[in-house]
Amino acid sequence: MKKSSLFILLMIVAISLVGCASSQGEEKQPAAASSSQANELIFASESEFAGLNPLLEETNLDAFLFRGLMRFDEHNVPVNDIAQSIKISDDQMTYTITIQQDVTFHDGQALTVDDIIFTIDSILDDENGSYLKSDFNHVASMNKINDTTMTIQLDEPFTPMLDKLTVPILPKHAFEGQEMRTASFNQQPIGAGPYMFEQWDKGTSLTLKAYPAFFGTKASIEKVIFKFIPDSNVRALQLKSGEVDIALLDPNQVEELSKVEHLKMYEVESADYRGLLFNMKFPIWQDVTIRKAISYATDRAGIVKGILHGYGTEAYSPLQKHAFANSTIEQYSYDVKKANELLEQAGWTLKDDGFRYKDGQKLAFTITAPITDTVRVNMANYAAEGYKAVGADVNVAALDWNNIVIEDSEAFMVGWGSPYDADHHTYSLFHSGESSHTSAGYNYGSYANAKVDALLEEGRTTVDPEKRKEVYMALQEELAQDPPFAYFAYVDAVYGINEQIHGVKERILGHHGAGFLWNVEEWKWNDR
Secondary structure (H helix, E strand, O other), X not given: OOOOHHHHHHHHHHOOOOOOOOOHHHXXXXXXXXXXXXXXEEEEEOOOOOOOOOOOOOOOOHHHHOOOOEEEOOOOOEEEOOEXXXXXXXXXXXXXXXXXXXXXXXOOOEOOHHHHHHHHHHHHOOOOOOOOHHHHOOEEEEEEEEOOEEEXXXXXXXXXXXXXXXXXXXXXXXXXXXXXXXXXXXXXXXXXXXXXXXXXXXXXXXXXEEOOOOOOOOOOOOEEEEEEOXXXXXXXXXXXXXXXXXXXXXXXXXXXXXXXXXXXXXXEOEOOEEEEEEOOOOHHHHOHHHHHHHHHOOOHHHHHHHHOOOOEEEOXXXXXXXXXOOOOOOOOOOOHHHHHHHHHHOOOEEOOOOOEEEOOEEOEEEEEEEOOOXXXXXXXXXXXXXXXXXXXXXXXXXXXXXXXXXXXXXXXXXXXXXXXXXXXXXXXXHOHHHEOOOOOOOEOOOOOOHHHHHHHHHHHHXXXXXXXXXXXXXXXXXXXXXXXXXXXXXXXXXXXXXXXXXXXXXXXXXHHHOOOOOOHHHOEEOOO
């Protein structure tokens, strides 16, 4: 904190992170201990949030500010949280829910079943445009029995329902007389989690403070500050200097920072994959042969070794880290010869300039990637160079997020994945009804496959675990034959943390390292 911002900027431009390291004897600067003395945690956030309403967008604040009826434990299994008990009828269509009586929101008002009904109704209300709507499409009705007991009636069995009931519960009274999309709540939220909103300095940081009346484990760390640092090199530099206490690291930063005396590295397995999203609105991707050829021309091993430095594995399926993973599907192992053969068969002819043409059209496209995500940019550049071997002229557009519209990009370096139920981040990504042009879903590439749609719908409503596994095995087979993405790699999350922090419980993480902060209320500084 004693370094001026100009000095930091000059250091970043002039020399690499390795070169700007202090000698080992100077690593423990006064700033490294300041957070402990103040009993606060400073987290280096990759980006700032547009808003803090968990029904409208995903952030990494949910574990701090909010709680749901259910909560994922360290094995990513949903367990009771606000719910005291949930009884499911024999036909799997009626959920009788009793909630704890001592749960209050941050403004002191009691949380009742009215708030639960309001939350689910808000998700289903098309006016709100919640990205979670498809998670509750099978809710036919809700009935309040009293302030602590209610029923949810489904129109047919919905196996992931307990997973979906981890959704944060919002206070009904906070939205009276306001539209959800424009409510003041979105900037100053009121939840029922272990931390409450204190201050948001736009463009700089967001501060949360411990909520003393939290119904669960009371937070030991009094304040958590999210410091917005989009540049990964700056995040690493401030982690090293002690200006922040925790940061998600790029793989090429780990070796150097692991030598820093006051830091501890956590390498955590994730279900977080990177890949190339094919936007079906563009004619080039409507030919499945080209999508298959690009998949074969992707050097995944080179990406894992050269870009991820071994912190990851080659990817071939969105459910590769799930119990339902299908290892028998086509994995598109690196095979330039096969890729060229496919393109020749499809009528793409190699010309003297080294590129392929068909009907006067050049085999060419642009990969868009967020410029602040150096791993994705490096993957895009590496892949683009490799695609020359099959006669494809590929450019990379590394843009600021403010200038990216994923659904308008020809191809996009996507980051997705989920450690939860197989329905999570498959239905919303690949079902045709989840196109971002027609819903708030995540099907940015307008992918449409009737067989995939049917399997996704069947997977949601199949109760028997073995039959359900068969459905998702078949889903992966169809996605391999008609690929919406060229999968690149699963990325292990590596967090650097001040070694004086303890209480971290690791579990398999979601996309962009999501879930690492899941038990933050149990974290403590060693001297406290």
